[in-house]
Amino acid sequence: xxxxxxxxxxxxxxxxxVKQIASETNILEPNIRRILGTGTKTxxxxxxxxxxxxxxxxxxxxxxxxxxxxxxxxxxxxxxPYKFDMVFLDIPYKTAAVTWGNRWVKYDLITQDQFDExxxxxxxxxxxxxxxxxxxxxxxxxxxxxxAYNDSFEKRWFxxxxxxxxxxxxxxxxxxxxxxWEIMKREWLALYSLEDIxxxxxxxxxxxxxxxxxxxxxxxxIRSLITQSTKVGQRILDPFAGTWVVWEQALNASRNxxxxxxxxxxxxxxxxxxLTKIFSK
Numbered sequence: 001x002x003x004x005x006x007x008x009x010x011x012x013x014x015x016x017x018v019k020q021i022a023s024e025t026n027i028l029e030p031n032i033r034r035i036l037g038t039g040t041k042t043x044x045x046x047x048x049x050x051x052x053x054x055x056x057x058x059x060x061x062x063x064x065x066x067x068x069x070x071x072x073x074x075x076x077x078x079x080x081p082y083k084f085d086m087v088f089l090d091i092p093y094k095t096a097a098v099t100w101g102n103r104w105v106k107y108d109l110i111t112q113d114q115f116d117e118x119x120x121x122x123x124x125x126x127x128x129x130x131x132x133x134x135x136x137x138x139x140x141x142x143x144x145x146x147x148a149y150n151d152s153f154e155k156r157w158f159x160x161x162x163x164x165x166x167x168x169x170x171x172x173x174x175x176x177x178x179x180x181w182e183i184m185k186r187e188w189l190a191l192y193s194l195e196d197i198x199x200x201x202x203x204x205x206x207x208x209x210x211x212x213x214x215x216x217x218x219x220x221x222i223r224s225l226i227t228q229s230t231k232v233g234q235r236i237l238d239p240f241a242g243t244w245v246v247w248e249q250a251l252n253a254s255r256n257x258x259x260x261x262x263x264x265x266x267x268x269x270x271x272x273x274x275l276t277k278i279f280s281k
Contacts, residue, residue, distance in 0.1 A: 003027050051264065053272075055251065063247050063257045067267050070239035070260040071110070071118055078124035084258075085234035086226065087122065087132045088246050090217065091115060093149060108262060110240075112145075116152040118239075123156065125237070128195040131229035132158065135217070138165065138188050150190070158192040164204035165189050166221055202228055223249040230255055242266065244274045 006025045010016060022029050044056040051067035066073060094109035110118070126132065134153070136146055153160065166187045189204050204225075208218035222245050230236060232254045238246040241259040250257035261267050 003031060007032055053267075055247075057251075061256075062251055063259070065241070065247070065259045065261065065267065065271065067262065067264045068260055069262050071114055073260055074118060074121040074125065074239060078121065080125065082235060083127045083130065084125055084237040085127070085130055085231075086229045086236045087126060087130060088135075088222070088225070088236070088238045089133065089240065090135045090242065091149075091240045093136070093146065112148045112152065115149050116155065119152050119156040119158065123194065126194070129193055129197050131197070131225075132192040133225055133229075134190045134192060135166070136188050136190075153190075153192050158194060159196060161191045161193055161197055162199045162202060162204055163188060163190045164206075166206045166208070166218060169207055217243070217245045219245055219249060222246055223253065226250055226253050226255060241271070244271050248274075 003025075006027060007021060010021045010024055016024075018029050018032050021027070021032050025032075045053065046056070047053050053065040054061050055063035055065075092109045093115075094111050122132070134150075136149065166189055168187075189206070191199065191202070191204065206218060206221040206224070208220060226236060226246075226249055230253075233256065235256045235258065236246065236250045237258050239260045241247070241261040247257040247259050261271065
């Protein structure tokens with residue numbers, strides 16, 4: 001009996017998952033999907049353990065989302081058999097502008113000492129030429145505090161390769177302003193690596209309309225960073241995910257992604273609903 005006939009017989013009388021069919025017929029899951037007409041590029045999103053979700057395309061896991069503490073998880077990653085080719089850092093800084101000015105913030109903040117230790121651990125999971133993008137505020141009111149975070153890169157022997165920024169715009173394409181009606185400064189975007197790399201072809205000057213939420217990043221910018229810094233099939237780490245932009249653009253560009261988001265509520269209320277919307281298309 002052919003594989004096609006075995007699969008058809010397995011689903012004749014009742015609806016079954018691909019895993020159930022594979023267990024009954026000993027046929028590989030990608031072959032089952034192809035026989036059923038779903039194709040090997042079907043996206044499968046599933047919860048594989050408490051706080052761990054995966055996105056699988058064909059028979060390959062392309063994205064892992066963990067609802068865990070990045071400060072602890074980065075230490076475990078040092079034992080992984082692979083390295084990351086790009087890292088995007090937009091961390092929840094603990095500065096006066098956040099603790100005093102943004103009382104709506106409900107997520108855990110990271111101190112400068114914690115960030116310093118994180119960078120120490122990060123070095124164990126990257127290559128000498130991994131592109132590490134660091135996004136941070138250029139607000140003058142808390143620049144001294146922000147500089148303490150930036151100094152950790154030099155302390156941990158990261159080399160600044162290039163620096164530019166991202167200008168948020170209103171829908172009419174005019175620069176966003178603050179509460180005093182002053183034009184908001186660009187958010188800085190710095191590129192670090194452990195060894196010197198060629199930056200002549202890199203674009204790091206971006207403008208875009210303001211995203212839907214304060215923490216969400218510009219999709220076009222993230223897509224540009226990914227495609228100019230990695231190749232198809234390479235790995236991207238977003239340890240302070242917050243929203244969905246990095247993993248979405250990584251998957252669209254046929255890269256692999258790992259995300260950490262400590263807040264299970266944020267995963268449930270922001271990331272998972274957007275996943276559902278994508279998979280329902």
